[in-house]
Amino acid sequence: MYNKIFDRKVDDIGLQTGIDRLTPEKIEKTVNEVFSGETGAKLKVYHDTCVRCGLCASACHYYVSHDNDPSYSPAGKVTQTISILLDKKGKVGPDFIYQCAQIAYTECNLCRRCVHYCPLGIDTGYMMSVVRRICHKLGVTPQYLQDTAHSHSATMNQMWVKDDEWTDSLLWQEEEARDEFPDMRIPLDKDGADVYYSVIGPEPKFRTHLIYQAGAILHEAGVNWTMPSMPGWDNSDMAMYSGDFEMMGRLKRIHFESAQKLHSKKIVMGECGHAFRSVYDQGNRWLGWKDYPVEVVHSIEFFAHLLKTGKIKMAEKFPGPVTIHDPCNVIRGRGLMNELRYVVSEICESYIEMQPNAEHNFCCAAGGGVINCGPPFKNVRMDGNRAKADQLRAAAEQGVKTVIAPCHNCHGGLEDIIEHYELGLDLKFLGDIIYANMVKTKAVEE
Amino acid sequence: MQNTNGWNWEPGRRKETFSDCEQGSEWLEEWHVSPDGEKVACVACTAPAEFAMCVNGKLGETVYEKIICPRFDQDGKLAAYVSQDMEWFVYVDGETWEEGYGFAWDLKSAGGHVATAVQQDMRYGMAVDGKLWDNLFENGNNFCLSPDGSRTAAAVQVEPMGQAEIYKFQDGVFSLAVDGEAIGDLVMNVYNPTFSPDSKSVACEVRTSLYEYSIAVDGKKWGTSYNGVWAPAFNPVSGAVVAPVRIGGKWGLAENNNIIWQPKYTQLWKQRFTAQGDIWAVCSPSYGEFTLVKNDAPWSVSAAVVYDVAVSPDGQRAAAVARGHDRRYKVMIDNKFWPGSFEMIWRPVFSADSANCAARVDMGSKQTIMVNGKAFGEEFDQCFEPAFSPDSSKVLIKARNGKEYIRIVADVSEFK
Ligand code: SF4
Ligand code: SF4
Ligand code: SF4
Numbered sequence: 047m048y049n050k051i052f053d054r055k056v057d058d059i060g061l062q063t064g065i066d067r068l069t070p071e072k073i074e075k076t077v078n079e080v081f082s083g084e085t086g087a088k089l090k091v092y093h094d095t096c097v098r099c100g101l102c103a104s105a106c107h108y109y110v111s112h113d114n115d116p117s118y119s120p121a122g123k124v125t126q127t128i129s130i131l132l133d134k135k136g137k138v139g140p141d142f143i144y145q146c147a148q149i150a151y152t153e154c155n156l157c158r159r160c161v162h163y164c165p166l167g168i169d170t171g172y173m174m175s176v177v178r179r180i181c182h183k184l185g186v187t188p189q190y191l192q193d194t195a196h197s198h199s200a201t202m203n204q205m206w207v208k209d210d211e212w213t214d215s216l217l218w219q220e221e222e223a224r225d226e227f228p229d230m231r232i233p234l235d236k237d238g239a240d241v242y243y244s245v246i247g248p249e250p251k252f253r254t255h256l257i258y259q260a261g262a263i264l265h266e267a268g269v270n271w272t273m274p275s276m277p278g279w280d281n282s283d284m285a286m287y288s289g290d291f292e293m294m295g296r297l298k299r300i301h302f303e304s305a306q307k308l309h310s311k312k313i314v315m316g317e318c319g320h321a322f323r324s325v326y327d328q329g330n331r332w333l334g335w336k337d338y339p340v341e342v343v344h345s346i347e348f349f350a351h352l353l354k355t356g357k358i359k360m361a362e363k364f365p366g367p368v369t370i371h372d373p374c375n376v377i378r379g380r381g382l383m384n385e386l387r388y389v390v391s392e393i394c395e396s397y398i399e400m401q402p403n404a405e406h407n408f409c410c411a412a413g414g415g416v417i418n419c420g421p422p423f424k425n426v427r428m429d430g431n432r433a434k435a436d437q438l439r440a441a442a443e444q445g446v447k448t449v450i451a452p453c454h455n456c457h458g459g460l461e462d463i464i465e466h467y468e469l470g471l472d473l474k475f476l477g478d479i480i481y482a483n484m485v486k487t488k489a490v491e492e
Numbered sequence: 493m494q495n496t497n498g499w500n501w502e503p504g505r506r507k508e509t510f511s512d513c514e515q516g517s518e519w520l521e522e523w524h525v526s527p528d529g530e531k532v533a534c535v536a537c538t539a540p541a542e543f544a545m546c547v548n549g550k551l552g553e554t555v556y557e558k559i560i561c562p563r564f565d566q567d568g569k570l571a572a573y574v575s576q577d578m579e580w581f582v583y584v585d586g587e588t589w590e591e592g593y594g595f596a597w598d599l600k601s602a603g604g605h606v607a608t609a610v611q612q613d614m615r616y617g618m619a620v621d622g623k624l625w626d627n628l629f630e631n632g633n634n635f636c637l638s639p640d641g642s643r644t645a646a647a648v649q650v651e652p653m654g655q656a657e658i659y660k661f662q663d664g665v666f667s668l669a670v671d672g673e674a675i676g677d678l679v680m681n682v683y684n685p686t687f688s689p690d691s692k693s694v695a696c697e698v699r700t701s702l703y704e705y706s707i708a709v710d711g712k713k714w715g716t717s718y719n720g721v722w723a724p725a726f727n728p729v730s731g732a733v734v735a736p737v738r739i740g741g742k743w744g745l746a747e748n749n750n751i752i753w754q755p756k757y758t759q760l761w762k763q764r765f766t767a768q769g770d771i772w773a774v775c776s777p778s779y780g781e782f783t784l785v786k787n788d789a790p791w792s793v794s795a796a797v798v799y800d801v802a803v804s805p806d807g808q809r810a811a812a813v814a815r816g817h818d819r820r821y822k823v824m825i826d827n828k829f830w831p832g833s834f835e836m837i838w839r840p841v842f843s844a845d846s847a848n849c850a851a852r853v854d855m856g857s858k859q860t861i862m863v864n865g866k867a868f869g870e871e872f873d874q875c876f877e878p879a880f881s882p883d884s885s886k887v888l889i890k891a892r893n894g895k896e897y898i899r900i901v902a903d904v905s906e907f908k
Contacts, residue, residue, distance in 0.1 A: 060658060083741060183703055193656040199681050199699065200649070200666065201633065209633050210595035210611040217558065221541075228540065229519050235561055236522055238836065238854065238874070275561055275597055277633065292703065292720045292738075296683075306799055309836050334759035336780030339797040339815060420656075 054148075058422045061147050064186030065140035073143060076183045077136030085176055092168045093132055096121060102170065105163035107408045108153055111432035118430070120160040120170035123149050127177045147186045150177035152423045153430065155416055156287070157374040157409035171414075175289070182289030190420025194284040197247070199293050202300050203280035204247030213275050215250040219258045223265075226489050230265045232257070235308060236272035241348075242310035242340075243273050244301065246282035246318050246454055253454075259481035260316060263349075266488055267357035271314075278304025281315050282454075283324035287415025291332050298329025305340045312341035314348045317475050319375035319453035320413060327379065344376050346452050349476055350385040353392045359485045364448070366396035368474075369441040371460060372407035373453035381405075390450060393479050398444050400437050408433050410451070412459025427459060428466045434459075435467035448472045450479070493805050493844070494566060494879055499528040499888070501881045505900040508532075510549030514895075520546060525876040526564045529890040529899040533570050535559045545572065545583070552586060559583070565601040573597065573608075582608055582622070589622040598635050605641030609633075617672055618644040625672030632669070634683055638691035645670045645694045647682035668696050668711060676711025684723035688731060695724040695733045707735045707749070714749040722761045729769035736760040736773070745771070745788070753788040760785075762799070766807025774798050774812070784810050784824065791827040798824060800839035804846035811840035811849050823851050823862070830865035838877065843884035848904055850878040850887055861889050863907040872898065 081089070103109045103119035116122045127146040130138060156171040164170075181187060187195070197206045207215075213234065220232040233239065243264065249256050264271045273279060278300040285293035302325075305313050315321060322344050330338050343351075352358040370390055376382045383404040390397050400407065411431035416423065438449065438460075449464075449471050451457055457473055464471050510532060513520060517536040524533045536546040543559045545552040547570065562572035572583045579592030582599070584606055596619075598609040607620040615628030618635055620642075631649035638644070651665040664678030668685055681699035688694070695709045704717035707724050720738035727734065727747075734747045737755070744755030745763065753760070759782065763773035775785040781794035784801065795814035803810045811825035820833035823840055836854035843849070850863045858871035861878045872891035879888040887907070889900040 063659065185702055189656055189658055192658045193661075196658060196661045196680075200631070200661075208611070208616070208631055209597055209609065210616075213560075213597055214595060217560070224540070229537070231521070233522070238838075290702065292705070295720070303799070309838060311836060334776040334779060334782070335797060337796055337817070337819070339799075341819065 055144070056148060056152070056422050056426065058188050058419075060187050060189035060192050061144050064147070064181075064184065065144045068140040068143060068184060068186070070137065070139060073138060073140070073184060074136040077131050077138075077180055080176065080180050080183060081132070081136075084179065089128075089173065089176055092173060093124075093129060095166050096124070096168055097166070099165065102160040102164045102168070105160040107159075107411060107433040108430040111430050118153065120164075123154055124170060124173055128173050131177075131180070143181065143184055143186050146177050147181040147188070150174045150181065151188050151191060152416055152419050152426050154414060155374070155409045155411055156414035158378055159374065159406075159409060162378070162405065178287070178289035179291065180289070187288050188419040188423065190422075191284060191288050191415050191418045194418050195288040195290050195293060198283070198285050198297055202277035202297060204282045204284055205251040207247060207250050207280075209277065212250055212277075212279060215254055216257065216273060219254055219261060223258050223261055227262060227265055227486075228490060229488070230261060232261050233272045234275045238309045239270050239272040240311050241269050241271040242305040242308060242313045243271055243316070244279055244281040244305075244313055245316040246321055247280045248454060249316065256316065256475065256477060259477045262481050262486075263352070263358060263477065263484065266484060266486060267352050269357075272308055272310060274304045274308060276304065281313075281321040281325060282318060283321060283329060284415055284418050286324050286328050287320070287418070294324065294329045295332045298325060299333055301325065302330070302339045310340065312343055314343050315345060317345050317452040317454065317477060319373035319379075320415075320455055323375040323379050344380065344382060345476065346376060346382045346386050346389060349389045349480060353389060358480060360393055360480075360483050361485045362483050364394040364479045364483055366394050367398045367444070367446050368394045368396075368448040368450050369398050369400045369438075369446045370403065371400065371410065371449055371451040371453075371456055372404055373451065373456050374407070374409050374413060376453065377407065378405045386452065389476055393476070393483065394450075397450075398441055398446050400441050402437075408437060410434060410456040410459030410463070412455045412462075417455060417458045424462065427462060431459075431463055432467075434463050435469065438464065438469050438471060439467070442469055442471055446471070448474055450474050450476060452476050494527060496528070496844075496879055496888075497882050499879075499881075500530070501886055501888075501901055503886065503901045503903065505898060508548075508897045509895055510546070510897065511895065512549040513546035513551050516551050517546070523874070523892055523897075524562055524564055524570070525890045525897075526568045526570070527566060527877070527879060528568060529876075529888055531564070531568070531570065532897050533562060533564070535562055535572075543574075545570070545586070554588075561597070561599065563599070565606070567601065567604060569601065569606070571599055571601065571606055573599070582606060582619075589619075591619070591622055591624065593619070600635065600637040601641065602637050602639055603641030605637070607635075607637045607641070607644055609635040609646070616648065617669070618646060620644060625669075627669070627672045627674075629669065629674075630665075634685060634696075636685040636687065636694075638687035638694075639689055640691045643671055643687060643691050643694075645685040645687065645696070647685070647696070648674060650674050650678060662702065664700075668694070668708065670694055676708055677713070686724060686726070688726040689728045693726065693731070695726065695735075697721050697723060697735070707733060707746075709733050714746075716749055718746075725763050725765060727765050727769055728767060729765075734763060734771065736763060743775075745773070762801060764801070764803065766803060768807050770807055772801065772803050772810050774801060782814075784812055786810070791824075793824065793827055793829065795822065795824060800837075802840045802842055802849070804842040804849075805844055806846040809842065809846055809849070811842070811851070813837045813839065821853075823849075823865070825849060830862065832867075841878055841880065843880035844882055845884040848880060848884055850880065852876070852878060859891075861887065863887055863904055866907040868902060868907055
């Protein structure tokens with residue numbers, strides 16, 4: 047196994063420089079510190095109870111996409127990484143850490159599909175997170191992923207957006223929107239609003255139209271809402287994925303405190319999967335909150351609410367059929383599959399289910415920070431997710447032209463898959479369709 | 493503590509409808525009410541891409557392309573950012589600073605001074621009362637103004653950095669800047685600078701490696717690094733600096749790098765001193781439970797979330813906003829809760845004699861003021877921050893019902 051994996055070693059400055067600086071002593075010390083101080087009984091139970099039955103294998107898109115190569119199966123990834131760290135009590139060399147990092151950061155999306163297929167409920171995603179935690183503490187992280195974690199630490203957002211650039215992009219979108227909705231606002235720092243709207247770093251940087259669209263929907267629905275002028279607006283979290291839990295905590299603290307400072311009743315998050323996981327499961331808990339300290343609603347739920355209460359009406363439905371990509375973090379992680387289908391059925395003429403779907407859906411291979419590992423690992427995602435291409439192609443063969451994916455990362459991943467496998471499909475957020483086809487009572491007549 | 497001397501404490505109520513602005517405007521934005529309740533301000537859109545400040549119904553004469561983030565400071569000054577001809581200016585009580593900037597944000601005021609973060613020609617720094625730092629930097633954030641308003645500090649990026657230059661970043665490109673001068677070593681990150689009560693010293697959090705954090709005072713790092721630290725605070729009596737530090741997964745409190753509260757808390761933050769040198773903070777004694785702690789002795793009541801802490805002027809009492817496990821908000825005070833739970837609560841306010849405490853609460857569609865756990869018998873569409881008279885016997889209620897502004901001076905005994 048050890049050699050097999052290095053057949054597929056990918057060069058990355060972050061991983062290489064990281065291991066060049068390691069000594070066996072530092073590895074041993076760090077590994078054992080994490081095992082004794084941070085992992086508790088859970089890891090040991092998982093490690094000790096796996097019966098190598100292999101039922102988890104077909105759950106993993108990497109395994110399926112690599113013609114059932116066992117080294118890509120969940121249990122296979124465990125035996126090539128954490129099992130050895132545990133068995134050897136951290137007495138391994140730097141090359142082995144490179145292998146661990148490559149597997150944990152780039153060959154597992156922490157999508158947790160495998161958990162559902164393991165008769166013993168073993169969470170391989172959790173074990174890969176532990177490997178990542180160790181690698182972070184050893185300074186062995188893929189360059190581009192580390193860069194986003196640095197951005198988080200320096201600016202509290204994922205994209206090196208400076209304080210002024212944030213507000214400036216909101217004001218710009220507000221101005222643009224006023225051509226269509228003359229009295230439309232993106233209310234800044236409004237105290238006591240019902241909704242605090244938060245987004246992820248790429249929105250002000252590359253996808254500003256999504257802020258426009260969200261603003262238009264909130265405006266049309268008559269929601270009492272706000273956005274902050276100060277850091278805390280970015281709900282995303284690549285530090286969680288690099289294994290930098292201290293930074294994850296700092297990010298979630300500023301996100302929630304930003305909403306608390308404005309006394310907003312709830313945070314509505316844009317269409318993102320991993321950010322949701324960070325606020326409702328990981329970051330909040332690292333800080334000691336069992337629940338989220340401010341109500342959090344994913345935009346799938348929020349759109350469902352707006353449509354159900356008639357606050358948003360569709361002028362026409364999007365011509366179908368479309369298909370739905372279920373993002374792991376909000377579907378397996380949060381159970382929003384019914385809401386998602388309700389929203390899609392309200393806004394589209396018809397949809398065809400991808401197979402498998404809902405909580406059984408295959409990950410897009412971008413999640414878990416894998417897409418953030420950047421260009422060196424693009425082929426890892428492409429080759430590792432032929433399974434997704436097959437799912438998409440099957441839908442396309444039934445007449446589907448559009449895929450709806452309510453998650454930023456999924457968009458990034460699926461775009462690449464669609465292009466790489468020449469599937470010719472269109473990709474949309476829910477907000478794209480709602481904005482384009484809703485009744486606009488507050489807009490100027492054209 | 494707000495000085496409420498000289499305010500109108502005549503018992504009774506005044507109602508006003510400031511309708512004049514409305515006639516000259518396409519829309520009016522949110523209301524902001526001065527601490528003494530004498531002024532109500534909002535931004536008015538007077539024509540497409542034209543905005544004026546509306547104060548007590550009167551439109552200001554100057555029209556701007558934009559007005560954002562208006563607010564009254566503790567001294568009652570109305571400040572905002574206004575833009576004109578692609579430049580941003582600080583507006584204070586009807587006047588704008590002479591110099592405009594590429595962008596300005598994060599308005600602060602203290603000791604009669606107003607300060608702002610500034611971007612000029614894509615360089616970053618701060619300006620106080622219109623005077624810009626001599627040096628501007630590649631980037632800047634975590635802006636801070638000293639208690640007397642004379643000094644400023646921020647985290648600044650001293651060295652430029654290329655795309656994905658992770659090792660350059662890890663070697664340190666950030667520093668603390670005080671009054672525009674970078675001080676101390678370059679580090680990965682600087683957070684939450686804070687000045688001493690006499691405005692002479694400044695402490696901040698520093699991150700020195702991917703996983704090492706410490707505190708620096710006037711640019712000098714503590715000798716120990718920790719898994720994590722939170723914002724430091726100065727002891728007004730001794731001048732010592734205390735900060736929460738994380739050791740072995742638990743939080744304790746360090747003073748000048750010596751542990752004074754053992755690391756036993758799941759969470760510990762927002763520590764602050766009383767004038768006497770006692771320390772209050774928010775802590776989590778066990779996972780999922782939060783409360784207030786004084787001098788390392790946590791209260792016995794707890795809630796899922798605790799924040800917005802107010803400490804009484806005599807330092808003996810404290811109150812905070814608590815979110816229960818039922819996701820409703822309550823006032824936590826004196827190791828108890830006020831009766832009732834709400835949709836939202838704002839930071840409680842103590843009277844000068846420390847005997848009374850008031851809070852603004854939201855019941856869903858209506859709001860009111862509570863004093864000592866008892867509600868004022870009337871509800872409003874919106875309330876603003878309450879205040880006590882200097883003799884602590886009266887409460888100023890500022891509220892809005894529709895387009896009507898209501899200023900009430902009520903006796904504490906009227907809350908039943
Ligand atoms: S990618 Fe998903 S299915 Fe595969 S091992 Fe990781 S968590 Fe399990
Ligand atoms: S399904 Fe569970 S028990 Fe079986 S090999 Fe996978 S992890 Fe081990
Ligand atoms: S990016 Fe989307 S599909 Fe991929 S792990 Fe995240 S939520 Fe799942």
